[in-house]
Amino acid sequence: MDQIILQILNGLDKGSAYALIALGLTLIFGTLGVVNFAHGALFMMGAFCAVTLSRILTTSHTIIDETKKDFLGKPLKVEVPYVNDWFGPETGGTLIDWAVPLFDSICHPSNDTDWRHHGTGPN
Numbered sequence: 001m002d003q004i005i006l007q008i009l010n011g012l013d014k015g016s017a018y019a020l021i022a023l024g025l026t027l028i029f030g031t032l033g034v035v036n037f038a039h040g041a042l043f044m045m046g047a048f049c050a051v052t053l054s055r056i057l058t059t060s061h062t063i064i065d066e067t068k069k070d071f072l073g074k075p076l077k078v079e080v081p082y083v084n085d086w087f088g089p090e091t092g093g094t095l096i097d098w099a100v101p102l103f104d105s106i107c108h109p110s111n112d113t114d115w116r117h118h119g120t121g122p123n
Helices: 001-033 039-057 083-088 088-109
Strands: 060-069 076-083
Touching: 039 088, 076 083, 083 088
Parallel strands: none
Antiparallel strands: 060 076
16 A cells, blocks of 8 residues: 555656646747747647648549550540549649648648737737
């Protein structure tokens, strides 16, 4: 029984030290306005969503394109993204090319839209 109480006290001791370190780093980096370690989870979530959206937009099907021929003169099988069928080749290609940067900029907060400024602009 004494070992369990001792381990609980050791865990509380280490946990409180880690909490003080984390609070100190958050206070310092938050005051300086730089990215801290807590933003890593937000960046990871935004990047995951952007890559997932990109993979969804590039889901494709195979068609036989009569305008493209191989060296024997047979029509080629071409992978065409569904988004090209829905929006046309130009708009679909643009959506695929800009999917990750646009979604990434939507998910990641910038310094201009920080909740502490309340629309007053940069300090």
